[in-house]
């Protein structure tokens with residue numbers, strides 16, 4: 647497909663930015679310390695606020711922004727990227743990949759958590775800059791390719807559309823995406839969105855191995871006029887996923903919104919990085935918020951009913 651002159655020029659500018667590290671002002675190569683990360687993200691948690699790259703564990707890096715996780719899982723035969731934040735964040739993601747010493751062309755697959763702009767708005771640009779194959783569930787595919795939220799998405803109207811990306815490979819629950827020794831398992835976890843997907847794998851630093859669980863958002867967030875109580879099938883789907891996550895084997899939990907799993911504080915040593923109960927706690931907190939949301943909807947409906955009488 648021919649690129650327009652504008653997008654060709656934009657891609658050239660992005661590649662030059664990544665090659666020179668200009669966005670980050672020529673920082674020293676390799677992952678940033680948490681002190682550097684905290685300095686750069688102080689008072690910032692926006693979807694597109696540039697953050698320096700940090701190492702989560704072994705070959706797992708967060709190359710995302712101050713508010714959104716983008717994971718690079720590095721391997722000797724090629725790498726895998728999960729999520730791409732927004733289109734606006736792509737230059738800083740590219741600079742982070744360059745700073746870590748990895749070549750964008752060695753990224754083989756682009757995975758994602760769920761089809762909302764803050765996590766996949768940058769996928770189309772990332773695909774063109776890396777040549778990697780976008781991977782998604784059949785449920786996520788129509789939204790990822792159109793860049794539009796599903797008709798029944800609770801956040802439709804709340805968050806913007808984005809440029810879609812052509813999905814090159816469909817995964818089912820339990821499928822493994824492999825690049826050399828990297829083996830990531832897909833877990834279909836719909837609820838926050840219809841195409842929500844979580845990923846798990848094992849990473850080792852020498853003989854020390856940890857299971858990494860990248861668990862999708864479980865929040866019942868919606869546009870103002872949406873009532874979860876009016877959509878029992880949506881609620882049932884979210885509850886089933888929450889129950890599933892609660893039972894998942896957990897070791898190092900990472901979430902698309904770093905704040906969802908206290909990620910930066912854990913990496914700064916303020917809480918344990920590895921915690922076998924982390925997935926259960928993440929699920930329980932989501933169930934509590936869902937119940938609170940349903941209770942407040944019921945209270946609002948009751949109040950509206952009594953004013954009508």
Ligand SMILES: [Zn+2]
Nearest residue numbers: 760762838863
């Ligand atoms: Zn979302």
